[in-house]
Amino acid sequence: MSLACRPSAATLRRSTPRRLVTVGATATGRRHETLGQPCQDAVATRQTGKISVAVLADGAGSAAAAEIGARVAVDTVAALLQKRFHEFIDSSAESFGRALLGNIRRALARTARSMALESRDLACTLLACASDGRHLLVTQLGDGRVGIRHRATGQWHLLFEPAKGEFANETVFVTSESAPSHLRCARLTMSEVDAVVLMSDGTEASLFHRSTSQFAPAVETMRQWACATPTVVLRRVLRQNLEQALRLKTMDDCSLAFLIDRHHVDPSRQSNRASA
């Protein structure tokens, strides 16, 4: 399990809580739409209490009840991160990974039993982030991309290299035997990072340029929208853009989630979005 960036106590004492927003959306891919099948991506965002959470899961195409697995996974992880965030910030990466995978697997097993299925029938990937305004916890298992925006430079960077096999349709799932060794997690601070984006591999097709490891300008555009738009409107806007733009670039389901510090947007840094 890989771990990045443990902030110093002094850094954390100096930082102040931020005003955070979490938002996400999904869109059914063209392949599933043609076959009359449900979207297998799921997103959960929570902002109750002091902990803000965004979680995304992409159900395994080979799994019989992938859409249910993804839904159970995001709801389980969202609740877990809200409840035990401060414990996870102080715990070891291994301990966090055990708790995370253990909770997901137990939840999937319960659901599978109730449906007379196996846990692998509910397999999915997982991307998640949570923050109390000071500390930031980010984790990924499987494909898709997690990006963080450096507060100082305004630049987006890829946080983890996703776990992938040699071939295009191979990855690791929460139910895979090798999941513990492929789980990535990082503990950062909101003084270093002011936004996180989670995207499934379907969305990645149009929002992440693989050969240069660069996020598309659209990611920053959406972050700026989030800083100036009520969440309920933003959710609708994200869904519409997924449906009308992003999913046209792939046959796959598309999903996207953000955790953003809604600080003042510097006009000189805004992208030029004069009306066409």
Next chain:
Amino acid sequence: MAHDMKLRLEELTENPSPRVPICLTLDVSGSMHGSKLQDLNAAVRSFYDSVRSDEMACMSAEIAIVTFGNRVRQISEFSSIERQSVPTLECSGSTPMGEAVRESLAALEQAKRVYSQMGVDYFQPWLVLMTDGTPTDDISAAVEQCRSLVEKRKLTVFPIAIGQDADLATLARFSPNLPPLRIESTDLKAFFSWLSASVTKVSVSNPGDSSSSSLGAMEFKKMALDWQTAFQQDRK
């Protein structure tokens, strides 16, 4: 949509489609002369047409052709199918199957290297091996290479015996997980129609733990069973 919150095309990025590399390794020995070769040529042309007519398959499939007869020749290289012209096969000579399979595997490995260098994803390669007879060279090294790759799930071999004289036992040596399928040359078009449909399925397949990379193999097994049954019924 809410005013002005609509992403523009230039704000998005483009990534190349993951490739499905397929090598057709085809017997063009003297015994293929006549209607068998005509049927094979027609079937290969229809395969290219079918792949081109499907949006996803067209963007993903890359097809190379290695023939074996008088000598082993790679008559078509891996590249975008939209830029390829379909070669016409000509037959003569013996059946150097071992050398042809080795050259096909080398071509597939080279294709994967190029994809990796260019940052292009790819699916598990396929080798479609078709013969109407028995090899006239030493196939042991080729068999060893194939079996090793198949057992590591790095390759799927589709062994096709054309007509009654093709040696099934030899073909079976190349493919530890898929039994050879014996068909008449008149059925080649139907086989290639199934192959192009399988390319589409793979090119839009979602990640699996490992089962997706064997999608073609599972479908081939099912088809082999269906065809064996149909063939036996036809002969009654």
